[in-house]
Amino acid sequence: MKVVVLGAGVVGVTSAYYLARAGHEVEVVDRQPGVAMETSFGNAGEVSPGYASPWAAPGIPQKALKWLFHKHGPLVIRPQLDPHMYAWLFRMLMNCTHTAYAVNKGRMVALAEYSRDCLKALRQATNIHYDERELGTLQLFRTQQELDHAAEDIAVLRQYGVPYELLDRAGCIAAEPALARARADFVGGLRLPNDETGDCQMFTERLAPMAEALGVKFHFNTTIRRIRADGGRITGIETDGGTITGDTYLVALASFAPQLLRPLGIDAPIYPVKGYSLTLPIVDPEGAPVSTVLDDLYKVAITRLGDRIRIGGMAELSGYKRVLLKERRETLELSINDLFPTGGRMTDEFFWTGLRPMTPDSTPIVGPTRYPNLYVNAGHGTLGWTMSCGSAQVIADLISGRKPEIAADDLAISRYGR
Template sequence: MKVTILGAGVIGVTTAYQLAKLGHEVVVLDRQSGPALETSFANAGEVSFGYCSPWAAPGIPMKAVKWMLMRHAPLILRPKLDAAMLTWLGRMLSNCTAARYAVNKGRMLRLADYSRTALAELRREISLSYDERMQGTLQLFRTQQQLDASAKDVKALAADGVPFEVLDRDGCVRAEPALRYVRHRIAGGLLTPKDETGDCFKFTDALEQKAAALGVDFRYGQFINGLNIEAGQVRGVITDHGTIRSDAVVVALGSYSPLLLKKVGIKLPVYPVKGYSLTIPIADTSRAPESTVMDETYKIAITRLGDRIRVGGMAEISGYTNDLVEARRRTLEYSVMDLFPGGDPKTASFWSGLRPMTPDGPPIIGRTKIRNLFLNTGHGTLGWTMSCGSSRVIADLVSGRKPDIETEDLGLGRYG
């Protein structure tokens, strides 16, 4: 079967690899000049199978008001007359209940755990080098209140069998020795030891080469203008280079997925939430993290990538804007230099990307009302974390096979 994948980020490339393994003829289209040059390019570097939670959670509305008043705010809302933004915000607020949080987190953990297994199998199958480390994620709490509030996450992790450790101040220093210099700023932490780190761009670029060796046809510099729909199915993908005939199409365009699908009458509840990152060369390894530390106060991840520190985070709701705001850079610098002053932020590269967020948290994976049109999108901050599992799920569905995990509640149908 000829399958066309729209998007060559980490989701699109992992999907292409899995479909090619199953014997399909695969074409991947992307407007950029190569793979992983948008949201997958300079993300926080986490592969966080345990640190996997919906943003819509109890107490978030009140916290959001507090955050937006902070000098170094983890949440920034730049409102505009945008019906999609307002609808998405309303749906997210409706998911900020204990019951919805438990359901949504369970769905995310199920997919993340499957993805952990899929990534391990992929590494055994092929050789990939991407500054990878397997030393876990430390969620760092600066206050006792934050530590106490982590009980709901601990309960969810325990229920799903995800390994974790609740650490006191000394435990945090044992996990991340460089924190000994700032131990007075630490109340405790939550360690998920099975989490991993690495450079998502390097991973995707390396896997693209493996997929190409299997026969995947990557076509870059192509703008997708629409879908040719006849008799309830996709007949082809319309690009600025012509129409590509397809037996099946997988949409993996991240935040841009709803803009394409709107043209064929599909309302996709995905909205861009901008994140920022700094990549800083390490000058003093004794003051650099060993793995990933999530600074809970500022919602910023500080990750070791070889001889670099990647500092990523914040949630800016401002539509389809990729401008680099200097105030966001100062927040990233403040967090990393407060905990790990092992590099010079003046030498850092500054980046932003649009995360494709659903209002409830889990991505949207599965079929649409157009019978040969499939979705693999809406992964938010966890695209790389969930990519290997998501790609196996969608490859099975496209091939008419039953996936290894329950996927019905991950589809578009959950929104009614």
């Protein structure tokens, strides 16, 4: 079967790899000159099944209102003349219930844990390297109030059997020795020893040639104009370089998936949530993090990637604009200077922004559509890197007519109704 994959980010490339490994002829189409050039380019570097939690949760609306009035708050909303933005916000608010949270959390944990297993198997099979580390993540709490609130997270971790360690200040320093030099005070942390880190862009760049070795063909610098349909089936992909045809089509276009699906009558409730990152060269290895530290105050992740430190975070709703804002960089700088002041060289930082494809229930859309030869693998939000291998294996199984190893019916777009 010939499968045409739209999108060459980490989700698109992993999907192409698993499809090719399953024996399909695969072609990938992307407007960029290479793989992982957009959202997959500069993310925080975490492979964190333990933090696979819905943004929509009980109490979040009240917290969000407070964040909006803090200069360095983790959430910014810039009103747009875009009805899809407000429809998405409304749907997200409707998911901020205990019942919805429990359902969404269960879906996310199952896919994230499975994805980590798939990544490990892929690593063993291919010997791929991407500045990976298997040294866990540490969520750092600066105040006793923050630490007390960790009880809610711990209850969820226990429910889903996720290993964790609740640490005092000394325990945090034992896990991350450079925190002994921190300028900011902190009282403790929650460590998830099974979480991993790695450079998502590097992973994708190194997996792409392995996919090509399996026969995958990439069409770069190719703008997708529309998906053609006739007689209840997809018949081709119209691009600026002509029409590309196949037997089955997979949309893995992250935040841009809805724009191509709407003309087909498919409402994919995915909206871009802008994130930012700084990447610094390490100048003092003893002053840099060992793995990932999550600064709970600013909701920022600080990750060691080889000889670099990546500081990533923020959630900004401002449509599809990718303007780099000085005040967002200042927040990232505050966090790294508070916790790892000697680790990196700030004068050589690389400042980046990307659009995370968020669904209102935080669960990605992975599965078939009402067109029998059209599938979607998009909407992973902040967990695209974490869930990439698992969702790729699931979609490859579904397209191949095999039953996935995890429950996948409720991952499809059909869960939203018509």
